[in-house]
Structure formats: C-alpha cells, structure tokens
Amino acid sequence: MIQEHLPVLQVALPLVAAPLCLLLTRAMWAWLLALAVSLVALGISIVLLREVYTGEVISYAIGGWAAPWGIEYRVDAVNAFILIIVTAISTVTLMFAKTSVAQEVAGDKQCLFYTAWLLCLTGLLGIAITGDVFNLFVFLEISSLSSYVLIGLGQDRRALTASFQYLIMGTIGATLILIGIGLLYMVTGTLNMMDLATRLAVLGDSRTVQTGLAFLTVGIGLKLALFPLHLWLPNAYTYAPSAVTVFIAATATKVAVYMLLRFLFDVFDASFTFGAMSLGGFLAVLAAAGILSTSTVSIFQDNIKRMLAYSSVAQVGYMVLGISLVSSAGLTAAVLHLFNHALMKGALFLALGCVAYRLGTVRLGAIAGLGQRMPWTMAAFVVGALSLIGIPLTAGFVSKWYLILAAVERGWWPLVVVVVAGSLLAIIYVWRVVEMAYLRPAPEKLSVTEAPISLLLPTWLLAGANVYFGIDTRFSVGMAEQAAALLTGSNG
Numbered sequence: 001m002i003q004e005h006l007p008v009l010q011v012a013l014p015l016v017a018a019p020l021c022l023l024l025t026r027a028m029w030a031w032l033l034a035l036a037v038s039l040v041a042l043g044i045s046i047v048l049l050r051e052v053y054t055g056e057v058i059s060y061a062i063g064g065w066a067a068p069w070g071i072e073y074r075v076d077a078v079n080a081f082i083l084i085i086v087t088a089i090s091t092v093t094l095m096f097a098k099t100s101v102a103q104e105v106a107g108d109k110q111c112l113f114y115t116a117w118l119l120c121l122t123g124l125l126g127i128a129i130t131g132d133v134f135n136l137f138v139f140l141e142i143s144s145l146s147s148y149v150l151i152g153l154g155q156d157r158r159a160l161t162a163s164f165q166y167l168i169m170g171t172i173g174a175t176l177i178l179i180g181i182g183l184l185y186m187v188t189g190t191l192n193m194m195d196l197a198t199r200l201a202v203l204g205d206s207r208t209v210q211t212g213l214a215f216l217t218v219g220i221g222l223k224l225a226l227f228p229l230h231l232w233l234p235n236a237y238t239y240a241p242s243a244v245t246v247f248i249a250a251t252a253t254k255v256a257v258y259m260l261l262r263f264l265f266d267v268f269d270a271s272f273t274f275g276a277m278s279l280g281g282f283l284a285v286l287a288a289a290g291i292l293s294t295s296t297v298s299i300f301q302d303n304i305k306r307m308l309a310y311s312s313v314a315q316v317g318y319m320v321l322g323i324s325l326v327s328s329a330g331l332t333a334a335v336l337h338l339f340n341h342a343l344m345k346g347a348l349f350l351a352l353g354c355v356a357y358r359l360g361t362v363r364l365g366a367i368a369g370l371g372q373r374m375p376w377t378m379a380a381f382v383v384g385a386l387s388l389i390g391i392p393l394t395a396g397f398v399s400k401w402y403l404i405l406a407a408v409e410r411g412w413w414p415l416v417v418v419v420v421a422g423s424l425l426a427i428i429y430v431w432r433v434v435e436m437a438y439l440r441p442a443p444e445k446l447s448v449t450e451a452p453i454s455l456l457l458p459t460w461l462l463a464g465a466n467v468y469f470g471i472d473t474r475f476s477v478g479m480a481e482q483a484a485a486l487l488t489g490s491n492g
Helices: 003-023 027-052 077-104 107-129 133-152 158-188 193-200 207-223 233-239 242-267 270-276 279-299 304-324 328-359 375-389 395-410 413-438 453-471 474-489
Strands: 058-061 072-075
Touching (some): 003 027, 003 072, 027 077, 072 077, 072 193, 077 328, 077 453, 107 133, 133 242, 158 207, 193 242, 207 242, 233 242, 233 304, 242 270, 279 304, 304 413, 328 395, 328 453, 375 395, 375 453
C-alpha cells in the first residue's frame, strides 16, 4: 500500500517535517529530525530507482486526477538518478552539519537552518519528480527561497550580500522560466510535460513556441550558472555556511542541468531545439568559454572556496558540452559528469569545511603546513582534487573520458582540446593548494589538530566514493547510459 505512494511521499515527508523543525526548541532535535527525513528520502529514492532500473516508468496521479488534467509525478531512469544524488548528498552533508553548523550558525537560528534545509530538499526533489511544468516552477521557487535563507545564515556579513545578489539573479531566472511556461501554455492549453511534448511536435514553426524556448533556456541557464550567467555563484558558495556550500554545490546546479535536459529533449523535440533552433553550437560555445575562462580565473583566487566556486562553473560547462553534442554518447557523458561532479565537489567542500572548523578561514595563505597538522582532512581534499583534474582511477577521469570519446565520435576536435585544457588549468589551481599545505612550513604559533571524527567521516565517505566510482563504473555508467537512451529515444 505504502509502496505505491512512494513518489508523493518523496516530496511530502520533507515538506511536512520542515515546519516541525521550526517548532522544536533544541537544535539537536531539529538536526535529528532533518537527518531522519533525509535518510527516509534516500531509502525511497533507492526503492524508486530499483523499480525503474529495467526501463520501467512510474506515473503517479496526485489526488487520483489522471494526467494531463491533474498533476502527475513521473519517475524514470533520468530523474531516479537525480533523486539518488540529491538525497544521498543531503544525508551525508547533514551528518557533517551537526558539528559544523553549531560553530557557524547562531544558536537561536539553527532550528530555522534545518527548516530551510528540508524546504530546499523538498524543492529539489519536487523539481526532479514532477511531470508538470508549472509544478516544476513552484518547486523551483521553494528550493530557491530556502537557499537564499541558508546562504544568508552565514556568519560573515557578506553572506547577506551574497544571498541578496543570488535572490536578484534567481528572481530574474525564475521570471524568465515562468514567462516561457506561460507562452507554452498559451499555445497548447496544457502544463503536463508529456502532453506538451505531443502538442508542441506540430507547432515547431510557431514564433510563440520559439520565444518560449528562448526564455526557458536563458532562465534555466541562470539557475545552473552557465557562463556568462554565473555571477551569483562565487559569492554564494564563498560566504555560505560550509554545509550549505556542500549541499548547493553538489545538488542545486545538477537539478538545474536536469531541467535543461527535460526541456530540450522531452518537452521540445531534439530536432527542433538542436535542428531548427541550432542550440547545439550556441551551448557548445558558451560551455567552452566557461570552461577556459573560469578555470583561468580560479588560478588567481586567494580564497579556496571561491577558487572551487569558479571551478564549479567550469564543471557545469563540461555537462553542457555533453548536451550540446546531441548524441547518446554526449548525453551519457553529461549525466555521468553530473553524478561524478556531485561526488568530487562534495568531498572538496567538506574538506574545506573541516579546515574552516579548525582555522576559521579557508584563505590560501592560512593553510601553510596543514598537510602535517590535519593529514586526514588534506588527504581527502587531495583525493577530491585528483578527481576534479580527471586523474585515472577517480570518478572525474571516467566522465571526462566519456566526454572526449563523444566529441571524437562527432568529429568536434576543438572540444577535445577544451576538455584537456580545462584539466591542465585545474592542475595549476589545485597545485597552489597542495603546495601551500604540504611544501610550506606551518607558522610556529599555529597549534591546529585534526578535525573531529564527526566531520571526517562524511568527508571520507565522499572522498572514498570518488575512488570507488572511478574503479567500479557499472552503476554510474549504466544509469547514465540508460538516461541517455531514454532522452534520445523519446525523440525517436
């Protein structure tokens, strides 16, 4: 009985639990509730993944109203993979958050923190699972508004500025998406994704449809921080509490990439988006420019969180490159890198959270000699960094290799050069951190000990995952291939 309602429980549980966190007077109880809900959500996503792993599609009609008249929750290989990523990252990061948040967020605001966390989780899961475009917009706003709160709870006064900047940019993006959805509804009279796809197939020449696609692409581009629409991201990642940086970096932009995939390949026909509208070349140029420019900017950053923030824009570029290839191999690479990037950036930002816990800063000059003072923390950072570069036997290598193969398959050799150049630039900015931590002497007055086990355990869970999924690729590559086949197959 319960199993048939799992799609709606995936969203309803964190939504109901969120206000309960606010009612709890002790941060410990709020944290326990948030962690328990996240664990249950992870369990539900695993069950849903097992059901769709063989190619099945789950359709759940909210309130018994069948699609397209009612809101439909739809689970397939594409969004089941996203659900796993979001819930797993949320659970691991919440394990980290108890100790980290106690230091970085004021005591009287910690219950609010976990309330906003669960609302953000609700929004991200809702975006992934819904089959209704307006419902998608509602969940997008839930995740965005709660993200603004989470970022603004950072101790640094600049966190409020970063949150406000994100709010302005996010509002512009959401407005563009809403206009795009409105234009599609105007010409089709439906909001269900599958019904939209059927009706739009015969309306490709409509100027209204073309305009709707343009609004949606730019709006989603803002949300996923596609170059040059990424200006909100560096400050948001830099000044947010450590746990928030991990959560948003590893999930929010990934869900936005999923939105882009859904609209470009499911709602619209690929022959329209990449044929008639020629989006492939446009996205490839922006992605390549983003990889090269933001990787270069990363080299000159003194704050390591900001360095990795610019790096995240470059990594989004790799995903968009895969999409722009408009092939099964390209989509496999994009979805695979979406998963692997969540692992590598999650591990890197968790390691920086350990550093911030002990030092109170993540500036490059402050970590001199930290390789000896905090060996486990810095080792985890190095593992994540190797994956970011794309060294063999790490998750990052696998997805970059698939991306190179996809570019070669299409004969797009300049993109191969871009991917390799991005990895070489990553070596430079990662080496700056490694050199400072391992080759520079620590100040004599610095008395720093290793991070507590409550921080190291979740950090090494993700660091270890980078190695595991770099060696055993059956799950990650298998799911990415299924997702790619589903996206391309839906368009014939």
